[in-house]
Amino acid sequence: MKANNTVIKVCMGTGGIAAGGSEVIDAFRTELNTAGIAATVEKNCLMHKVGCRGLCAKDVLVDVIINKEKTTYQYIKPEMVSRIVKEHIIENNPVIDWAVGDDYHNFHKKQLKVVLSDCGSIDPEDIDAYINGKGYEAARKVLTTLKPEEAIEEIKASGLRGRGGAGFPTGVKWEVARKQNSKQKYIICNADEGDPGAFMDRSVIEGNPHAVIEGMIIGAYAIGSDKGYVYIRAEYPLAVERLRKALSDAKTKGFLGKDILGTKFSFDIKVKLGAGAFVCGEETALIASIEGQRGMPRAKPPFPVYSGLWGQPTVINNVETFANVPYIIRNGAKWFSSFGTEKSKGTKVFALTGKIKNSGLIEVPMGIPLREIIYDIGGGIEGGKLLKAVQTGGPSGGCIPADMLDTPVDFESLAKAGSIVGSGGMVVLDEDNCMVNMAQYFLQFTQMESCGKCVPCRIGTKRLLEILDRITKGKGKEGDIELLEKLSADIKAASLCGLGQTAPNPILSTIKYFRNEYEAHLKGKCPAAVCKELLTYYILEEFCKGCGACLRACPSKAITGEKKKLHKIDPAVCIKCGACFDVCKFKAVKKE
DSSP: OOGGGEEEEEEOSHHHHHTTHHHHHHHHHHHHHHTTOOOOTTTTSSEEEEOOOSOGGGOSOEEEEETTEEEEEOSOOGGGHHHIIIIIIITOOOOGGGBOOHHHHHHHHTOOOSTTSSTTTSOTTOHHHHHHTTTTHHHHHHHHHOOHHHHHHHHHHHTOBOTTTTOOBHHHHHHHHHTSOOSOOEEEEEEOOOSTTOOHHHHHHHHOHHHHHHHHHHHHHHHTOSEEEEEEETTOHHHHHHHHHHHHHHHHTTSSBSSGGGSSOOBEEEEEEEOSOGGGGSHHHHHHHHTTSOOOOOOSSSOTTTSOGGGSOEEEEEHHHHHHHHHHHHHOHHHHHTSBOSSSBSEEEEEEEESBSSOEEEEEETTOBHHIIIIIISOSBGGGOOEEEEEESGGGSEEEEGGGTTOBOSHHHHHHTTOOOTTSEEEEEETTOOHHHHHHHHHHHHHHHOOSOSHHHHTHHHHHHHHHHHHHTTOOOTTHHHHHHHHHHHHHHHOSSHHHHHTTHHHHHHHHHHHHHHHHHHTTOOTTSOOGGGOOEEEOTTTOOOOOHHHHHOTTOOEEOOTTSOOEEOTTTOOOOOHHHHHOTTSOEEEO
């Protein structure tokens, strides 16, 4: 067998590395060398690392391609590699036992990959792999054949809207910046992704940083900027490492620096590390952070396109927005606008997490119903449980109930339902989730991340959290629900920036669709049996075997009973820790 007839791709996104991807690559190298087969990771001769493959729950994912026939393996460990090399690579008999099944193929079937089209396919640390797949052709086309205004018109015609949450038309933003009469303009990529459970931007940079860089080059040329920044959180070390290497390689190849591609256009990009403040995802706070100030928002107008970084016109788009641009230029505005809906064109990347069988990174056409994402792509709810809601848009989003699963996923439809697209977080909740507790969880996050500059957000979110805390502890009182609604409306109307303006969304949406759960809490009951102070533990006589496991586990000695006889819990002594519930093998301990 000739080495160049075989290609091995090992997932080396964050999920793949965490599952042992580095060790799997080392095992392949060892086994191939032992078998006398030449293999180099660095030059893609036979084996190479790739970014996130999407279905992170099945890492380490490995492709073995022989004469263009591909077999994808899941859950691969180093000790499994020798069999794959012997049976598949040497004997050309795939190890079917370890190959992915229908759930993997169904996960990808209804996806439409634009931004993620090269992620999981090319080596993110090899610029030649990107170039060989037509990378930087869009930048070459724009810089050598199009006027800046023509590039802007192409982006406007595509219908691309900002993927950072607000959904503002990208081409319009670029056009406004282009018209500003200023010698210095800046372009910034916002990679300060901080939503709980969100990993879209991180995965794109880890899997294909050159698409982001190429998009920034095109954007800079369009608005007339020679300086760019990528503002990325320091908690993303792998993304930062690959981004820096990509920037260095792009400069070496002549795609960054002075007189790019032999033209008179010069442009360079610097990396600015954020320190983890969620509020720095807001554009004016981000600008303040780059300037060396404390990351706090300022009032708008003026908007950054008029007066941004150091008072100069500045365009800020997020990772996904820039990563779309090369594909739009390469394939045409009509191609991109053929996907999605009338007002929400193209695709959207989501991090699908929560009580879902197939969690991972997905890219779907705008307008796809939530139902198809949850059941066709996500494989449904874990453990056969009932779906209760889907939370979209991160901590600033809202919860959409199960009976609204036919809601299309686009900017307008989600806003009408009381949620947002946001940057792309999507958390699936089942019957065991308490919606009051979920609203409390997300508000805890936004309240903690408030910069404190404006009173409505600093004090208002604290008051909201205090009310939710007492409701979940059984100390709620009549009128609390109405007070939550009134305070939320005031905070949304008066807060300085998007953090405060959207912080009440989880509360308002859960009250709108799950008011009965709030009312139950006011009566001292948590329907989902989640809120600790509202729980009552008891032992079912018909299931108790008298084994004593619960008695031994109870730290407060609230359980009494003799061996092989019914045990009982004293509610006056019980501290509701749940230890008895966790250790009972016979499901005799119940909570409600």
